[in-house]
Amino acid sequence: GIQVEQSPPDLILQEGANSTLRCNFSDSVNNLQWFHQNPWGQLINLFYIPSGTKQNGRLSATTVATERYSLLYISSSQTTDSGVYFCAVLNYGQNFVFGPGTRLSVLP
């Protein structure tokens, strides 16, 4: 099955800093989502982005499916951005597979 890697595993930022999270996958995919799991455990859908670029406020994401990676950009980070960021990918005939996540801590 598809292997999903995320980097970095852990990230500590000062409030106001920018960051880039990366998701690499081992095979071609037709679907990709980014999620944020907040400190209360809720999984929040950030982007559905099988290809191209999308932006939502301070967050944006880019997926280059042909090169098997996706990037999540967080600008002007806030303490409420803390939590774990997961990417999840799906190829037809396979299950929706989650990466191990990037744990982000934003310090005030």
Place this chain on the structure above:
Amino acid sequence: DSGVTQTPKHLITATGQRVTLRCSPRSGDLSVYWYQQSLDQGLQFLIQYYNGEERAKGNILERFSAQQFPDLHSELNLSSLELGDSALYFCASSATGWPPLHFGNGTRLTVT
């Protein structure tokens, strides 16, 4: 609010017992997915239903079973519970059986 409702939010039970977790998908969504998140295993796909039929199966133990009812809500039954079954269990739904998925807030199961 994703529109996916899971009950109960918390569940504490003893080893050997049986529990049922319930999920109501977003209005109009036909597909339901179950995931298990434990500390050392990450988010593991258990099973997916589409319009009442099982569509895909992941790493679901034989002690676990699930079903999707005609009104599209789903239940995950966990039996002969072990300490290692303690985890956060998520339900997600999608309209078509393909992403995007929308997750509920999870049920936190503690087996003592």
